[in-house]
Amino acid sequence: MLSASFSATLRVRLADRPGAFADLARAVADAAGSLDAIDLVRVEGGSKIRDVTVLAQDAEHLQRIVDAVRALPGIEVEHVSDRTFLMHLGGKIQVVGKTPLRTRDDLSMAYTPGVARISEAIAADPQSVWNLTIKGNTVAVVSDGTAVLGLGDIGPEAALPVMEGKALLFKEFADIDAFPLCLATKEPDEIVATVTAVAPVFGGINLEDISAPRCFEVEARLREALDIPVFHDDQHGTAVVVLAALVNALRVVGKRLEDVKIVVTGVGAAGTAATRILQAAGAQRVVGCDRRGALYAGRPDLVGVKLAFAAETNPEREEGPPDDVLAGADVFLGLSRPGAVTVEGIRSMADGAIVLAMANPTPEVRPEELAGFAAVIATGRSDYPNQINNVLAFPGIFRGALDVRATEITEEMKLAAAHAIAAVVAPEELGPEYIVPSVFNRDVVPAVASAVAEAAERGGVARRRREPVVAD
Amino acid sequence: MLSASFSATLRVRLADRPGAFADLARAVADAAGSLDAIDLVRVEGGSKIRDVTVLAQDAEHLQRIVDAVRALPGIEVEHVSDRTFLMHLGGKIQVVGKTPLRTRDDLSMAYTPGVARISEAIAADPQSVWNLTIKGNTVAVVSDGTAVLGLGDIGPEAALPVMEGKALLFKEFADIDAFPLCLATKEPDEIVATVTAVAPVFGGINLEDISAPRCFEVEARLREALDIPVFHDDQHGTAVVVLAALVNALRVVGKRLEDVKIVVTGVGAAGTAATRILQAAGAQRVVGCDRRGALYAGRPDLVGVKLAFAAETNPEREEGPPDDVLAGADVFLGLSRPGAVTVEGIRSMADGAIVLAMANPTPEVRPEELAGFAAVIATGRSDYPNQINNVLAFPGIFRGALDVRATEITEEMKLAAAHAIAAVVAPEELGPEYIVPSVFNRDVVPAVASAVAEAAERGGVARRRREPVVAD
Numbered sequence: 001m002l003s004a005s006f007s008a009t010l011r012v013r014l015a016d017r018p019g020a021f022a023d024l025a026r027a028v029a030d031a032a033g034s035l036d037a038i039d040l041v042r043v044e045g046g047s048k049i050r051d052v053t054v055l056a057q058d059a060e061h062l063q064r065i066v067d068a069v070r071a072l073p074g075i076e077v078e079h080v081s082d083r084t085f086l087m088h089l090g091g092k093i094q095v096v097g098k099t100p101l102r103t104r105d106d107l108s109m110a111y112t113p114g115v116a117r118i119s120e121a122i123a124a125d126p127q128s129v130w131n132l133t134i135k136g137n138t139v140a141v142v143s144d145g146t147a148v149l150g151l152g153d154i155g156p157e158a159a160l161p162v163m164e165g166k167a168l169l170f171k172e173f174a175d176i177d178a179f180p181l182c183l184a185t186k187e188p189d190e191i192v193a194t195v196t197a198v199a200p201v202f203g204g205i206n207l208e209d210i211s212a213p214r215c216f217e218v219e220a221r222l223r224e225a226l227d228i229p230v231f232h233d234d235q236h237g238t239a240v241v242v243l244a245a246l247v248n249a250l251r252v253v254g255k256r257l258e259d260v261k262i263v264v265t266g267v268g269a270a271g272t273a274a275t276r277i278l279q280a281a282g283a284q285r286v287v288g289c290d291r292r293g294a295l296y297a298g299r300p301d302l303v304g305v306k307l308a309f310a311a312e313t314n315p316e317r318e319e320g321p322p323d324d325v326l327a328g329a330d331v332f333l334g335l336s337r338p339g340a341v342t343v344e345g346i347r348s349m350a351d352g353a354i355v356l357a358m359a360n361p362t363p364e365v366r367p368e369e370l371a372g373f374a375a376v377i378a379t380g381r382s383d384y385p386n387q388i389n390n391v392l393a394f395p396g397i398f399r400g401a402l403d404v405r406a407t408e409i410t411e412e413m414k415l416a417a418a419h420a421i422a423a424v425v426a427p428e429e430l431g432p433e434y435i436v437p438s439v440f441n442r443d444v445v446p447a448v449a450s451a452v453a454e455a456a457e458r459g460g461v462a463r464r465r466r467e468p469v470v471a472d
Numbered sequence: 473m474l475s476a477s478f479s480a481t482l483r484v485r486l487a488d489r490p491g492a493f494a495d496l497a498r499a500v501a502d503a504a505g506s507l508d509a510i511d512l513v514r515v516e517g518g519s520k521i522r523d524v525t526v527l528a529q530d531a532e533h534l535q536r537i538v539d540a541v542r543a544l545p546g547i548e549v550e551h552v553s554d555r556t557f558l559m560h561l562g563g564k565i566q567v568v569g570k571t572p573l574r575t576r577d578d579l580s581m582a583y584t585p586g587v588a589r590i591s592e593a594i595a596a597d598p599q600s601v602w603n604l605t606i607k608g609n610t611v612a613v614v615s616d617g618t619a620v621l622g623l624g625d626i627g628p629e630a631a632l633p634v635m636e637g638k639a640l641l642f643k644e645f646a647d648i649d650a651f652p653l654c655l656a657t658k659e660p661d662e663i664v665a666t667v668t669a670v671a672p673v674f675g676g677i678n679l680e681d682i683s684a685p686r687c688f689e690v691e692a693r694l695r696e697a698l699d700i701p702v703f704h705d706d707q708h709g710t711a712v713v714v715l716a717a718l719v720n721a722l723r724v725v726g727k728r729l730e731d732v733k734i735v736v737t738g739v740g741a742a743g744t745a746a747t748r749i750l751q752a753a754g755a756q757r758v759v760g761c762d763r764r765g766a767l768y769a770g771r772p773d774l775v776g777v778k779l780a781f782a783a784e785t786n787p788e789r790e791e792g793p794p795d796d797v798l799a800g801a802d803v804f805l806g807l808s809r810p811g812a813v814t815v816e817g818i819r820s821m822a823d824g825a826i827v828l829a830m831a832n833p834t835p836e837v838r839p840e841e842l843a844g845f846a847a848v849i850a851t852g853r854s855d856y857p858n859q860i861n862n863v864l865a866f867p868g869i870f871r872g873a874l875d876v877r878a879t880e881i882t883e884e885m886k887l888a889a890a891h892a893i894a895a896v897v898a899p900e901e902l903g904p905e906y907i908v909p910s911v912f913n914r915d916v917v918p919a920v921a922s923a924v925a926e927a928a929e930r931g932g933v934a935r936r937r938r939e940p941v942v943a944d
Contacts, residue, residue, distance in 0.1 A: 004577035005586025091606030114477025134563030
């Protein structure tokens with residue numbers, strides 16, 4: 001796939017003769033690249049200076065395209081700007097004032113002496129911190145950098161661009177002020193202590209890209225310690241969007257969650273959370289698989305989280321590799337890695353098979369290989385139909401939680417979020433290639449936020465009722 | 473003093489008859505209040521609806537003015553909006569994107585998959601975190617809420633409006649992205665561990681309103697642990713502006729720092745740091761006083777920081793209350809509380825006495841009582857001449873430190889900052905009522921930043937040379 005994320009803008013000097021630009025366009029095409037924006041910068045002597053943006057499919061491909069252009073006679077490449085790197089110079093977010101600070105009066109209200117009155121008011125009534133500070137709309141995006149995207153344990157500094165990106169998504173999709181905190185420790189005790197210490201500033205904590213099994217302990221202890229929502233997005237955000245997709249996929253094939261057999265590959269953070277929410281929604285027959293095959297009660301090597309998982313799943317104690325247990329299954333949910341199952345395995349599934357192959361960027365099985373025998377196929381990618389992306393869930397979930405000042409995010413709130421996402425796709429729109437709304441669908445966040453806020457109120461974890469939302 | 477920080481906007485309904493508004497204006501004046509903005513909201517039947525802003529000197533006074541207006545016949549007060557509280561609703565800062573996020577292309581560069589390339593680049597070259605993330609322009613404003621303004625130990629939530637205000641000042645004055653972290657712990661070990669854990673995101677740490685003596689330990693340990701500047705503003709920001717003011721005040725009276733006797737009341741965070749910078753700048757004769765009087769080597773009750781302070785100051789081992797040691801002194805520096813010295817004490821000082829009475833909001837002695845015998849008087853207040861305010865120092869100091877990616881803020885950088893502030897007042901402008909520039913003087917931050925960056929480069933604590941600054 002050609003992608004803006006692997007694109008560069010080349011400043012080129014072309015001799016002012018017929019065919020000069022055609023040569024460049026041909027070279028890009030021959031290198032299997034694509035031309036995007038083309039701007040004329042200036043005309044200088046006998047040359048034209050242009051900015052030409054090219055799209056590639058990966059970094060190595062991008063380099064090949066640039067090299068091909070450089071090799072052309074009469075065309076000089078003056079400068080290559082990688083668009084993704086350019087966008088990241090100086091970071092992607094900033095902290096700005098909501099109030100001007102131009103005069104002595106402004107200063108005397110926003111800072112001393114006026115601010116002392118606000119501090120005194122909060123000291124007298126601690127709950128007023130929700131009204132009189134940023135707390136009520138602010139979320140910490142916390143990572144220790146141990147499980148960043150598919151890159152693994154790359155450390156807190158290298159995790160920061162991802163957490164900034166997350167903060168950007170929070171703002172753009174849900175008008176939430178999120179700030180990244182990348183921690184220079186991997187010790188659960190220290191992570192818990194640090195987040196607990198900074199919690200007064202925040203209305204919620206979004207944990208991100210913390211590796212299993214530490215992520216389970218960290219989240220559980222923080223939920224216990226804090227009176228604000230703590231939400232590990234890799235677990236629960238993924239679980240919510242998976243359930244949303246599956247609810248609609250089952251409608252497409254005319255099956256019920258209570259009846260279907262679901263095979264899950266990957267029982268890390270995402271796999272365990274997805275299994276839990278599917279069971280909470282009614283699923284009876286889930287079989288989880290790790291690299292050693294199906295998890296079943298009694299499998300001798302299991303300890304900890306996996307031991308508990310095996311006890312609560314796979315009622316028929318099926319054994320064997322994923323391909324084996326896929327035989328006759330209705331749903332395949334891949335939260336693992338490319339190649340975790342084979343095309344033959346998928347082919348052995350029941351009629352009306354649903355395949356949610358979420359490994360990123362390369363799915364467990366390639367959708368084009370399943371044509372004809374899988375009824376519904378979804379991935380995490382934007383270049384296939386049915387992109388299942390956490391962006392559908394976390395902005396609305398936190399928006400709803402903050403709106404009612406929730407003390408936690410309960411299982412009911414997550415279920416409500418999943419059903420709200422699913423419901424954005426109207427019955428008449430629903431089809432094999434449209435089971436989840438686009439991440440840019442503006443109906444998603446308000447729908448999810450409302451459903452989550454109502455579920456919080458019903459569940460008794462709301463500090464206040466939701467204020468009527470005024471449409472823009 | 474009438475102040476915007478104690479002001480309210482009254483929505484009043486006035487009978488549409490001659491003299492109705494005059495009655496209101498008279499009532500405000502009789503209550504010693506002042507009218508500010510007056511807006512006509514609408515005319516309704518036989519009434520005019522107006523928004524009338526009044527200024528008071530404190531909260532109780534504001535209430536008296538409102539009551540006086542309410543008592544008027546034919547005038548109905550529909551609503552009272554406290555301007556300072558209004559400004560604080562929802563907090564004073566927000567986190568916003570620096571890049572749009574409108575299309576799939578934007579998303580693929582700012583977030584997955586494009587962001588993975590940035591993370592990989594930082595993992596491969598850790599120093600690139602300064603270029604490719606917010607780190608290079610971001611400062612944490614850290615407080616445990618134990619010494620907030622004059623309010624004492626009011627806790628992290630109540631401290632948050634002050635820290636938000638500080639973040640706002642960082643942005644407005646120096647274009648620095650600052651984020652408040654108010655900590656739910658007072659334990660130095662935990663404060664140090666928390667700040668160390670979050671440090672990867674920040675290019676500098678501004679400690680704020682942490683009570684002595686814990687502030688000394690916390691700062692020292694963090695400076696040791698981190699490779700970014702750690703700066704306790706209550707100590708060093710105050711010290712820098714005090715030195716700046718004193719440098720110019722001494723020019724006014726024609727004395728040299730090396731020669732003068734300086735009496736300091738208050739040897740907490742600010743007093744000890746101010747004494748240290750004055751000595752570093754050349755002062756030989758500083759006598760510090762706490763509530764028990766002058767500190768001298770051998771005073772039996774001294775331990776810890778004060779014991780060390782006594783050993784390094786008061787070479788003549790003077791004893792007694794502040795008023796006694798003021799006899800013949802050239803400079804009084806109050807960093808303590810109203811009434812710490814008397815007018816008689818100031819009267820006993822040498823000719824050309826300099827009085828820097830910094831207790832806030834009420835100075836140690838009132839400037840109007842010193843007229844005629846103090847040559848130069850300065851306070852922390854904006855309603856007297858010579859306001860000595862940390863806002864003159866910390867924005868430029870951090871700007872300069874970030875510009876060169878300094879590893880710490882050295883004594884030389886602070887001295888450079890003080891002299892840069894002093895130099896903003898031109899020789900021909902200098903006078904008893906103009907020893908420091910206004911906090912709104914736009915020359916201050918660039919001058920301080922340049923001086924600090926140069927001092928960092930000279931001192932070998934700069935990671936890079938300062939880029940040429942392009943004027944707006």
